[in-house]
Each structure stands twice: as structure tokens, then as C-alpha cells.
Amino acid sequence: MDIQFLGTGAGQPSKARNVSSLALKLLDEINEVWLFDCGEGTQNRILETTIRPRKISKIFITHLHGDHIFGLPGFLSSRAFQANEEQTDLEIYGPQGIKSFVLTSLRVSGSRLPYKIHFHEFDQDSLGKILETDKFTVYAEELDHTIFCVGYRVMQKDLEGTLDAEKLKAAGVPFGPLFGKIKNGQDVILEDGTEIKAADYISAPRPGKIITILGDTRKTDASVRLAVNADVLVHESTYGKGDEKIARNHGHSTNMQAAQVATEAGAKRLLLNHISARFLSKDISQLKKDAATIFENVHVVKDLEEVKI
Numbered sequence: 553m554d555i556q557f558l559g560t561g562a563g564q565p566s567k568a569r570n571v572s573s574l575a576l577k578l579l580d581e582i583n584e585v586w587l588f589d590c591g592e593g594t595q596n597r598i599l600e601t602t603i604r605p606r607k608i609s610k611i612f613i614t615h616l617h618g619d620h621i622f623g624l625p626g627f628l629s630s631r632a633f634q635a636n637e638e639q640t641d642l643e644i645y646g647p648q649g650i651k652s653f654v655l656t657s658l659r660v661s662g663s664r665l666p667y668k669i670h671f672h673e674f675d676q677d678s679l680g681k682i683l684e685t686d687k688f689t690v691y692a693e694e695l696d697h698t699i700f701c702v703g704y705r706v707m708q709k710d711l712e713g714t715l716d717a718e719k720l721k722a723a724g725v726p727f728g729p730l731f732g733k734i735k736n737g738q739d740v741i742l743e744d745g746t747e748i749k750a751a752d753y754i755s756a757p758r759p760g761k762i763i764t765i766l767g768d769t770r771k772t773d774a775s776v777r778l779a780v781n782a783d784v785l786v787h788e789s790t791y792g793k794g795d796e797k798i799a800r801n802h803g804h805s806t807n808m809q810a811a812q813v814a815t816e817a818g819a820k821r822l823l824l825n826h827i828s829a830r831f832l833s834k835d836i837s838q839l840k841k842d843a844a845t846i847f848e849n850v851h852v853v854k855d856l857e858e859v860k861i
């Protein structure tokens with residue numbers, strides 16, 4: 553599981569940072585990629601990665617500000633032009649209004665897609681668990697921005713223990729249907745009367761990962777709830793230390809507030825994005841240094857950077 557950042561800038565693109573988008577790559581887990589936000593130019597960034605647009609099966613939108621959604625019509629249209637590739641449906645999750653934005657853009661531009669889009673819109677009253685599959689559950693909660701904006705908590709379900717085939721062979725279990733039974737947790741008795749207890753040959757289940765991806769927000773308790781025990785928290789850092797007042801006025805956070813959220817939530821790792829173009833590279837290292845005085849495992853991400861989870 554990896555996160556690849558496609559756009560890490562705030563508000564408008566700069567030479568170094570495009571506007572918001574990131575890809576949660578779940579290729580080993582479910583052979584899918586989930587996109588979070590889709591600022592203008594996201595499709596160009598994707599061209600610089602190994603991500604195949606067809607693999608993008610779900611798009612989660614945090615809020616309807618342009619720097620988070622203006623890349624959608626372009627991306628959706630280009631996704632249709634993949635010769636020799638099977639056209640797979642797409643799910644879009646986001647605040648009420650996202651469907652009308654997408655359908656209007658496609659209609660007035662005369663764009664017809666050869667695949668279906670299923671929209672899942674929500675508002676203040678329909679948040680909570682927004683998606684459950686056999687391997688993942690996704691929750692959304694309202695944050696505190698200048699318009700309705702949410703954060704997402706992606707929870708991987710616990711992973712089953714694995715069967716120790718070598719140990720089974722050593723115990724004299726013949727390869728075949730018995731392996732399957734033991735893997736399913738069934739105890740078996742061999743022909744010679746030996747009892748094989750399944751639990752002795754299956755490793756303990758491993759806890760699934762928790763990934764928290766927040767939209768734009770002031771510091772709020774909802775962020776902490778979404779990030780409880782998260783393996784990774786992706787938090788905006790539009791402003792730096794000392795800018796708390798201006799951050800509040802504009803509906804954003806500072807690096808210090810992001811670090812406080814990570815600490816309060818007991819998150820393991822903090823990745824700062826949504827970085828203002830005002831920050832030069834020496835300011836970026838300062839952003840990290842200052843935040844690290846509150847939460848040590850912090851990193852300011854760059855466009856195209858890939859982070860293993």
C-alpha cells in the first residue's frame with residue numbers, strides 16, 4: 553500500500569507544486585487505486601507515474617473548492633481514451649453538488665463516456681460510514697473549512713493469518729485438501745491418528761492499516777477523531793508557525809496545529825501537504841523542524857513523492 557502525491561500545493565499551482573490530489577495505491581490489496589481530490593492538471597501528473605487511469609476505481613472529494621475538483625472533467629474524459637483497455641465503472645464520493653458539477657461539465661462540452669459513473673453524495677446529515685467492502689471501510693466526518701468539507705478515514709480490515717506450509721509438511725500433513733481445511737481453521741486428524749490443531753499452523757491475524765486523509769480545515773476535534781491511531785495522517789499545512797490567526801480566518805491550519813492533531817490522535821506518522829507557494833525550500837525545512845517539536849515523525853511531502861504505508 554502506498555500513497556503517491558500528485559499535487560501538494562495550496563490554492564493555485566506553482567512550478568513545484570500542483571493543486572490537490574493524491575493516489576492511495578491499493579494494488580497488492582485489491583488491484584485498485586483510489587484518488588483523493590482531483591485538482592486541475594491531475595491527469596498530467598498521473599502521466600508522470602506508473603498509475604493507469606483505468607485502475608482508478610474510486611474518487612473521494614473532500615470539498616468543492618476549485619483547486620480540489622477542477623481536474624475531474626479532464627481526467628474522466630481522458631480515462632475513456634485507453635485503447636485496448638477494458639472500460640471499468642467509477643465511483644465518485646463527495647459533497648452534494650459534485651454530481652451536478654461533473655455532469656454539467658461533461659454535458660456542455662459534449663463529452664460522452666464509455667463507462668458508468670456512480671455518484672455517492674453526502675451532506676452534514678449523511679456522514680459516517682460511507683463505504684464498506686470485504687477489505688476496507690471508509691468513514692467521513694465534517695471538518696471546519698469555509699465551505700462544507702470532509703476528512704476521510706480509510707480502515708483496512710484485519711488481515712487473516714497465513715498458513716505455515718513448511719511446518720505442516722514437516723508435521724507429515726500431505727499436500728492437498730487437508731491444507732485447505734487447516735487454513736480455514738479446522739482441526740484435522742491424520743491417518744496415523746496425529747491430531748493437527750489449525751491454530752498451531754496459522755499466524756495471528758495482522759491488524760489492517762488506518763489511513764486518514766483530511767481536506768482543508770481549521771484545527772478541529774473531528775480531525776482528531778478521524779486520525780485516532782492512524783498509521784498515516786495526511787494533514788494540510790497551508791500556514792506556518794505563528795500564522796494561527798490568519799489560518800483561522802481563511803479556514804486553514806498551520807503545521808503546528810497539524811502536529812497537535814497527530815499527537816492528540818496518537819497517529820504514527822504525519823504527512824503535511826497543501827503547502828502555500830509562499831514557502832521557499834528553506835521555509836519547507838523550517839515547517840518540518842517546527843512541527844517536529846510537537847510531533848516527531850513528520851514530513852512535508854512533494855509532488856510525485858511516494859510513501860510506503
Ligand SMILES: [Zn+2]
Nearest residue numbers: 615617697768
Ligand atoms: Zn478549500
